[in-house]
Amino acid sequence: MNALTEDIDIVSPTVDKLLYGNPDTEVKGVVTAFSASQFVLGQAVALGANLIITHEGVFFSHQDERDWLKEDPVYQEKIRLIEQSGMAIFRFHDYVHRYKPDGIMTGMLRELGWQNYVSVHNPAATILNIPVMTLAEIADYLKKALQISYVRVSGDQFMPCTRVGILVGYRGSGRQAIPLFQQEEVDLIIAGEGPEWETPEYVKDAVQQGRSKALIMLGHAESEAPGMKYVAERLSEQFPGLPVSFVRDKAAFYIV
Amino acid sequence: MNALTEDIDIVSPTVDKLLYGNPDTEVKGVVTAFSASQFVLGQAVALGANLIITHEGVFFSHQDERDWLKEDPVYQEKIRLIEQSGMAIFRFHDYVHRYKPDGIMTGMLRELGWQNYVSVHNPAATILNIPVMTLAEIADYLKKALQISYVRVSGDQFMPCTRVGILVGYRGSGRQAIPLFQQEEVDLIIAGEGPEWETPEYVKDAVQQGRSKALIMLGHAESEAPGMKYVAERLSEQFPGLPVSFVRDKAAFYIV
Numbered sequence: 001m002n003a004l005t006e007d008i009d010i011v012s013p014t015v016d017k018l019l020y021g022n023p024d025t026e027v028k029g030v031v032t033a034f035s036a037s038q039f040v041l042g043q044a045v046a047l048g049a050n051l052i053i054t055h056e057g058v059f060f061s062h063q064d065e066r067d068w069l070k071e072d073p074v075y076q077e078k079i080r081l082i083e084q085s086g087m088a089i090f091r092f093h094d095y096v097h098r099y100k101p102d103g104i105m106t107g108m109l110r111e112l113g114w115q116n117y118v119s120v121h122n123p124a125a126t127i128l129n130i131p132v133m134t135l136a137e138i139a140d141y142l143k144k145a146l147q148i149s150y151v152r153v154s155g156d157q158f159m160p161c162t163r164v165g166i167l168v169g170y171r172g173s174g175r176q177a178i179p180l181f182q183q184e185e186v187d188l189i190i191a192g193e194g195p196e197w198e199t200p201e202y203v204k205d206a207v208q209q210g211r212s213k214a215l216i217m218l219g220h221a222e223s224e225a226p227g228m229k230y231v232a233e234r235l236s237e238q239f240p241g242l243p244v245s246f247v248r249d250k251a252a253f254y255i256v
Numbered sequence: 257m258n259a260l261t262e263d264i265d266i267v268s269p270t271v272d273k274l275l276y277g278n279p280d281t282e283v284k285g286v287v288t289a290f291s292a293s294q295f296v297l298g299q300a301v302a303l304g305a306n307l308i309i310t311h312e313g314v315f316f317s318h319q320d321e322r323d324w325l326k327e328d329p330v331y332q333e334k335i336r337l338i339e340q341s342g343m344a345i346f347r348f349h350d351y352v353h354r355y356k357p358d359g360i361m362t363g364m365l366r367e368l369g370w371q372n373y374v375s376v377h378n379p380a381a382t383i384l385n386i387p388v389m390t391l392a393e394i395a396d397y398l399k400k401a402l403q404i405s406y407v408r409v410s411g412d413q414f415m416p417c418t419r420v421g422i423l424v425g426y427r428g429s430g431r432q433a434i435p436l437f438q439q440e441e442v443d444l445i446i447a448g449e450g451p452e453w454e455t456p457e458y459v460k461d462a463v464q465q466g467r468s469k470a471l472i473m474l475g476h477a478e479s480e481a482p483g484m485k486y487v488a489e490r491l492s493e494q495f496p497g498l499p500v501s502f503v504r505d506k507a508a509f510y511i512v
Contacts, residue, residue, distance in 0.1 A: 035457055038464035060430045060458045062451075068431065072438055074462045139512040152509035170451070174316045175324065182328055195318075195426070196449050196476040200508035201291055202316045206330045208294035208506075217509065220452040250464075252456035253408035253473065255511050256395040 011094040021088020029243040032232040034225045043247045051088045104227030111226035125167045127184045132162045148222045154203045155214025161188040168223040174198030188214040192223030267350040277344020285499040288488040290481045299503045307344045360424045360483030367482035381423045383440045388418045391470045404478045406511045410459045411470025417444040424479040430454030444470040448479030
């Protein structure tokens, strides 16, 4: 854990901590993932790992509140697997977002092969100048590069895009995304998740006014999983003898 | 406006108010909509209405904050159309949710033809016992009844569902939705919008544990537009001479 957080200014208060396990236990194998889901837990056990490094919480809550879940059978079965397997779980959220640039953003740019197109890294958003593609081409490219089955798109599919703002996780809010259209002159925002009555309503209005603006929502997990893949790659380099795997979870939704 | 809020306990503080226009102006025609978007404004002008009753805010913000938007060209063009058309805009959010049962929920149940299947109205959720359908059949039924092009689904498409919880708007959070699976023994939750790391992660874990649980996310606008259609129907009955139209907005997203 210290290797993950060294050189990063202390974040306080933070949700990052060892949620399960003993800090003195010898690590035999590591799995990184967007969330320590039931599926990821099973994969970690199968891989012989005894530490999961998870970006989001284990129990459906950012602040790890769980009193309200004590009688829930899904919660109880998951706790049982964690305890029986002896799996250690480290929440790794605030620190990786404080990497410079943000480690989750770095993972996204690596997965897209867009590292060389960065114009500027702002704290919440990275602005890129990419080779011109239409909105439809970018949507297809994102699906292939990120191995996801759908994206939600707003804007004209034939619109050429070259200046792009990316916001991972729950940074698609109006206050964070909307100003980029004017201040950074982006054509397109690619975001993870955000309130639907904010940025999507703005882009719908802009398009209705005849402006060439567009929005692609990847999904929260879809936008942050590449960052946790990058964390696995870094750990593999730092600890060459240690088996480290990134586990890609099943998608939360399919489209009907 | 008084006809909309009479018999409802005063809600304080509230976002509900006349955002534009003069309370003494004679109303010539009314449009109701999920949001007073650029498209809805244009439709209202074309219909000869001079009052829009909108559920969500006009400027991409629940609390109607707009100082940060003053220099934004999309904001400026929208303001110009409102001022030039003389359109009055009444925000109608908190009061309609306080109807007993919630007016937005009533609209949804009417649109689905499910009024007779209600088991219990809780403040945030309505629980129904519907004739058994598979999850895939319900997803198709929702798309047809609500006239929407896609829904996001989690769970086995062949799973039979009969006990269903519905939560409109941004009530799909973990704290509001998850307890219904155990306390109300629902098979399926149909929600508008909610944080993706909460209820969707829970349902993914439940399915991974082999449980018959499912979730359908309609989208925020898609889950509340029927309620504003119902508001239009009520107003038409209360003011028989007054032209009142519900305007269905364009969808915020399409799927690629």
